[in-house]
Amino acid sequence: MQLITDSSPTLIDRPQTFEEMSAREGFQAPIDHTEHVLKAVLSEYHFQRQALCGLKACRTPHNHGFLVITESGIETNIGQYCGRTHFGEEIFHTLQADHQRLRERADLTKRARDLQASAPSIEARINAFMNTNKFGAMWLTKVRAELYALIGSSLESLEVAQQRGELTVKEYRQRTEEEIENLMAANKGLTRAMARDATAVVGTLEPMPWIMFDCRGRLITGLLRPLLAFAVQDPNQIASPKLKDVLKSFDGHARTLDEADAAAASALRFLSEENLRLLALWLPPHLKAKADLLRDWIGSEKHANLLNGAI
Ligand SMILES: [Zn+2]
Known part of the structure; x- marks a missing residue:
């Protein structure tokens, strides 16, 4: 397996303007293409303002093109199609493909390093949610336990209601x-x-993303462990297809963290007095005793503690 390092001599950061590109030491324009052999494509570019093609025989204004280097070390810019026209279809195609491979590899490696660099902050955020946040994973466990003590296995029926989106409360x-x-x-x-x-119909229960959110499974097993394992690896030692897959598996990490916060926020809304009164009405008539228990609990010290984030 051939591995490409970050410091490839034929790849440069994409120039953002013609001025930036033409300020490069080896840059010359116009040049006579018949006097030069193309060595490599250094970068593609996409400028807002058109730049004249660097080939004497062309000089067409282009927005998009390539910065290339010749065997003699001269750099110039050529439009999208000039490379093929003036240096030959096959050679240009090969050099362009070489460049694209290098660019993709460099982009992948950069993404990998960026993710690795963000691992400590992701870890801190997850640990805070799991262990220290006022309205975090431990508090959610407490919310579930308190509600279970009040309404028992109806908590599972609530899960089903959430899954089905059937949150309407009817009074019989x-x-x-x-x-x-x-x-x-x-x-x-x-x-x-x-x-x-x-x-x-007397109302609609607060949506309950919290009831399904598996804090440990999503944040620890699903994200933190694989992330910490990846953070100590050298991206240069991972082949591109594998690296691409690994990065893809972390694509949703920001959303997962947001979902955790959203779950906690939804639980807090669920604990509002108005919503809990609806919950008492939502319980089937044969569970009247549990409904009464719940109504008595509303406004109690335990309820107030939960609203304050106490665990
Ligand atoms: Zn041209």
């Missing part, structure tokens, strides 16, 4: 005799049992 009541008679008179075939139950 029995219709009065008079209402039942009227309803049955108006709807032929309606049984008494069917006519008896009435429901009315």
Whole structure:
């Protein structure tokens, strides 16, 4: 396996302006292409202002092109198609492909080093969320435990409701005799049992990303461990396809961290008095005792402590 190092002599940072490019020591324009042999493409460029092609025979203004170097060490700029036209299709294609390979490799290595450099700050943020943040992973565990103590396995039903996006809360009541008679008179075939139950939408529960968020799985197993393992590796020793895959696996790391914060924020909203009163109504009628327990808990010291981030 051939590994390419960062310090390739034929790759330079992309020039941003013609002035920057033409200030390079070896730069000359115009040059007579018949007197030169092309050695390498140093960089592609994309300028906002057009720059005249560096070939005497062309001098067309271009926005996009290549900075090239000749065998004699002279650098000049050529438009996108001039390389093929003036130096030959095959040679230019090869040099351009060589350059592209180097550029891609250099970009990959840079991304890898940038990610490695950000590992300490990501680690600090994850450790803070897991261990010390007021509204972090430990607090979320406490929230779950408190709610479980109040509503028991209905917590699992809440998970299902969150997954399905069914957060509407309906209140059940029995219709009065008079209402039942009227309803049955108006709807032929309606049984008494069917006519008896009435429901009315009374609100919508706060969305619960927190209920599904696996702090340890997402942040430690899924992100921090692989990141710390990658941080001590030398990107130069990893072949491009593998390096590309590894970098891809970290693509969503910023989103994962944001999701953790969003989960905690959603739990805090879930604990609002208004939402907990809706939760009491959301519980099925046969769990009236749990609903009463929950209503009594609202405003209690335990509830206040959770709202303050105490664990
Ligand atoms: Zn040209």
